[in-house]
Each structure stands twice: as C-alpha cells, then as structure tokens.
Amino acid sequence: MPDITYAKRFDGISGSAIREIFKLIAQPDMISFAGGNPSPSALPDAEAARIAQQVLLEDGKRILQYGATEGYPPFVESLKPYAENAIGCALPCVLPVTGSTQAMDLLCKALIDPGDAILVEDPSFLGNLQCMKLYQAKLVPVPSDENGLLPDALEEAMREHHPKLLYVIPNFQNPTGKTLAAERREKIVELAAKYHVVVAEDDPYRDLRYRGTPLPSLKSFDRDGWVVFLGSFSKIISPGMRVGFMAGDAGLLRKCTMGKQSSDLHTASLTQAIVDRFLREGFLPGHIERIRADYAKQCDAMLAELETFPEGVRFTRPDGGLFIWVELPEGIDAQPLLTKAIERKVAFVPGTNFYALGGHTNTLRLNFSNSSIGQIRTGMAALRDLVREAL
C-alpha cells in the first residue's frame, strides 16, 4: 500500500457517521427511520421508463453528445418558469446541477477560502456540514427556537465573525422539522444585505407541506441579490437522478459554472431531459398531491406513537418534510440506544451528528417517509420500550 500524504482538508474527516449506520441497516427486515429516502411508491419508475426512451428517441444525438455546463437547453427553458413559480419571484439566472449536494459544493468552491466563516443552523444537515468542513471553513452555529433562527443572535454572529455564507433550510428543516417564521425570513435577508453575507436557502422539502400555509421564500424578499436558492427534485421526482438547481445572482452563478466546468463538465443531459419532460407534461402537481397525502399519514402515525413515549421525551411537530426531531431526557445517550435498536431491527440517526460542534447526545432524528404505517407502529413500539429501559 502506497504511503500517500493526503490534503489537509481531510484532517479530522472520517466519512459520514450516517454511512456507517446505512451499512448496518442494509439487512433485510430492518425498519429504517434513519435515511431521508422517499417512499418507493413515490418514485415514478414507469413514467421515467417511458420518458427516458422518448427523449432519447427524439433528441438522442444531442443528449448523448457533450453538453454545455450551463445545462441542457430545453431544461434551462422549462426550469426558469418552474423555479420562479416555486420560489415566488423573478430569477436573474438558474443553473441545473447534479443534485443540490453539488450546489453546496459549488457555492463553497466559489466563496470559501480556508478559515472563512459559515453560519449554520444548530443542528443542520450533516452532508452539507461535511462539505463545508472539506473547504476548511470555520463553522459557526447560530441558535434557534421553535420558529427557526434567532435574528438577534444571527446579527451578532455576522458582526463578530464576518461570515461569507449563511446556510439555512427554511422549510421543515433537516434534521429538526422546524419552519422559519415569515417575518424572520425578511429580517434575515435584510441582515445579509447589511453585512454582505451570501445566504444559501436550501429548500428541498418545500412542496411536502402537510398543514398550514406556505410561507414566502427568503429569495422573494431579496432585493440586492445576496440570496441563492438551492432547489432539488430528489423529494418530488427521484434522488437517484441527481438533478437539482441553483437560482440567484448571475455573477455568483457564473463563478459556480466555472467551478462546475472542472467538477463534472456538465450534469448528465439524459437526467436533465427526463426532469424537463416531467415538468413539461405537468406531472408534478398531481404527483406531489399523492405523495403529500401518504407522507402526512405516516407523519401523523409517528407523532401518535411519540405521544405514548415516557414523560420527559420531547419532539417536534413538523408541518411538512421528512423528519421528526426527538430530545430524550438528559443523560440518555442516543448512540447506545441505536446499538440496541439495531438488534431489534430498528434504526435512526443520533442527533449529535447534526451539530457543527457535536454534543447534544440525547437527541435523535426520525424519518417517516420510507416506512409504512405498520412499520412505523412496530418500530416506534420497540424504540418506546428501549427508552423506558434506559430511564
């Protein structure tokens, strides 16, 4: 084995803890509340098969040839009005990317030198925290309450740390399921303009609202161009397709495009063409309606189970999305609980992994989209027993 010296960006990076969990849960008859996977029934395989064949028969020579980094032209054309409608404002520029994971990577590539500060929610999506760490950013967690980020704490952090970037998931946040209040959205955009901070508004769960009224996007309050919106088709069409987009200031997206040129040259034209066709056929509204109805029931079933957990167990009641966040009584560590849960064929993610600075070992994240009502009842009963035993 060669004795290779790796780049410093990997110092202290051991790979995602979630990945190790995924290896454990690959066993059959495991009930997994661990991932963020859509339900298999939400994945339109028959439609995708028909569309894939169709686009290749109709435009195959262009789809198989090298494409532009800026995206497959018909998709860029259909994406702009789609995104403007979803985000609720005119957009100067949209860029198709290979999943919104790539959007985060390109933003860091464009903006972050080692040591630059990024403000993050506490807890936040661990995949993107790892991305920021690989750019050797200084992660600065900003506190929240049940309505999301606290604007005063945010302003203080902006003043103190001069961050390049604020990363926020405003709707049904991953991992907490919390939604950022409308008036705070407006305030945050004002602060971003005042302190010259790019805001990455990551909004993959927007369409998965089960109750309450949709709130305006941060981008819709953005007069000065500091907000870049990260969009995803992973939760409403297919994550395996790896198609997402960025929308925002043309100058910033130009830098991201230059970065993308040497990241992967362009996103596969075939997957762009398939998503384009889904948009043009008007597939999404009815499909979203169907999966929303299912997920709402699964969410309610999990919440009903959590009601029967021992006193002292607290949990969020999300208005949408894929996750419920649980706080166990102080002193109960979610990691040994997971070990026991896996023996009983139930999995979740310990919450400590979502904190930029670790700690909070008594928290955990539950996903309900990828389990049937029956699995939710069985799995939650096992977890309830384990929590009782741990008390």
Next chain:
Amino acid sequence: MPDITYAKRFDGISGSAIREIFKLIAQPDMISFAGGNPSPSALPDAEAARIAQQVLLEDGKRILQYGATEGYPPFVESLKPYAENAIGCALPCVLPVTGSTQAMDLLCKALIDPGDAILVEDPSFLGNLQCMKLYQAKLVPVPSDENGLLPDALEEAMREHHPKLLYVIPNFQNPTGKTLAAERREKIVELAAKYHVVVAEDDPYRDLRYRGTPLPSLKSFDRDGWVVFLGSFSKIISPGMRVGFMAGDAGLLRKCTMGKQSSDLHTASLTQAIVDRFLREGFLPGHIERIRADYAKQCDAMLAELETFPEGVRFTRPDGGLFIWVELPEGIDAQPLLTKAIERKVAFVPGTNFYALGGHTNTLRLNFSNSSIGQIRTGMAALRDLVREAL
C-alpha cells in the same frame, strides 16, 4: 448586483478559452476542428433509448432511489472485469464517477493543498489544467519528445519539486496525439514509487487506435499502488452520459469516495445502469470497431490535407485518438489565424491554451472526429489558404 468576495482559488481564472470559441462556433455551417466531440454517428441513441427504458422497467425503484457513493452495484460488478481487461492487470478497487473530469477533481481534492506541485505534460489537456489551478496547485511542465515524457527530465522535476501528482495521457495525447513509449511507461512507474508521486494515468482514447500495437498501461507496471487509472466512456459510448471511473489503490479511492460524497453524493444511477447494460450486452467491441474505421479515415484525410500545407508547417501523425497537433512557422500566431478562420466558417483551438505557462503561440490543435471527409477537405483548404497568407 451584490458585491461578493470570491475565494482566492478563482484569482486569475477567467473560464476556459475553449468555451469562448465554442460560443463563436455554435453557428450553423461552421466546420469545427475545435472540440473533442465524438462523431454524431458514433453516439448509439437507438440502443440507449431501448436500454434506458429496459433498466428503468426492470430496476426502476432502485435506480430512482438514493444510491451508494461507491456506485450502482450491478455496474461496479461489470466495471471491474471490464477495467481489468482494458488496463491489463488486476485492480484492487474501482469507483464509478461522473465522467473522468470528476476523477481529476476528486484526485486533486484528495491530494492537493495550495502550493503543492503537480507535474504535467507540456502541453496537456486544458480542462484538467484548469481543475488543478482551482486547487491552487503549482503546475510544473515536464518536457517531451515525439515519444512522450522524457524520463530524465521527469526525475529531475520530481527531485526538485517534490510533487504530489504526475498527470499523464499516455495514448494519443490531448492535445498532441503523441503516444508514450512502452519502456518509458515502466520507467515512469519506477520513478513514481521511488519519489512517492501519485500518477494519474488518463486514458480516454485507448480503444481508438488506428495503427500499430497497443502498449501496456502504466498501471500494469505498478507494483506499489502509486498509479491511479482514469477511465472514460465518453469516446466509446457517450460523453453526455457523464460516466467514467477511477481504478487503483483502495485507500486513495476511499478518500476520493469521501470527497465525492459531498461533491454530488453519487453518480446518477440511471446513466451507470445504461453503461452497465452496454457492457453486459457485449456492445462495445463491435461498436469500437465501427467508429475506429470511420475515425481512421477522417484522420488520414486530415493528414493528407496537412501534407499540402506550406513548407515549415509541422504536424504530428497520431496512431489514434482524436487530435492532430500543428506547429506553424515561428512568428505566425494562431489566435489571429483563428479569427480569420472563423470568418471562413472554420474553427480550431490555438495551442497556447494547452501550455501550463502559456507561450507557443504558433501552435494549434485540430480535431477530426466530428467532421465528415468533405468538411475536412473544405475546412483544411481554407486553413491552408490562411497559413499561406500569413507567411
């Protein structure tokens, strides 16, 4: 427009010069010797349409769901024997990636801190040179003769610069069309082990040999694991699909996998499944035979035209690949020549763009794969006239 401070990695990066040329040549009836595009007739659109539908009908739920960063399992399974056969040796590990462009990006991510030296051929593939520059590497060009890199110069550069990486395209190099001699391959692998330098063996043109005997890969001489092979399906199936692979040491590929997790999570499973099916159906040998026969004729036609160019014009006679390299008499600058050529509806890439340190303004790269014999005759006649005028 927001006043954004970008990361230092973009200092001095203005986007690829080739991209600007591509915008100019997007006009209809342009004869383009500029890109590296496969011929439209080499793109198997009907087969891809059938296969895309088939894999989605047979394994659609898995293809549309989140996949592993390590690759779509059936593809990993078919890729390993394919790659071992192509490379001519046992491989400890293969990793599917989103085109070999991503392979280069992941290698730099794994290895390069700002200021680290990378040894490159002079000239070399400009897309990957830009990738290295974005990692703020110090690019050290190593001289070649008609048989590729000079081992003595290479050893001197290794001793002097302590590089992390050597980047080499051994077969029908981009941009020169030169092939690295077999005995030098062995010597280079020895030097890499001696000086602890990872060798990135980028070999997208291997199957496009028009004359002579295939040479052993660098990887096949590699006993200590310093060589990582970058493979591509862009020239033999489809570049728009964005599927390539890396093969080499498991530890290095594990770091690349961790980097890929936050680059794009995984390569689209659909495009991996399509390439997998092409491999399993045994499509490649006959297909390669066909496109090789066509490209050989196109290459010969371009060489025959170059024979009629004014004395003092020198050019390579590649044994395969997609490119011919031309040196004009000293003092003729390829950039103004290009401006005039575009007026006459002919395009190429000025060679200076392929040199890590610029210069060599009297050189240019010609591609023959994407033009018919007729277009080659017409386009080369126009170039010949322009060179005559410039003398």
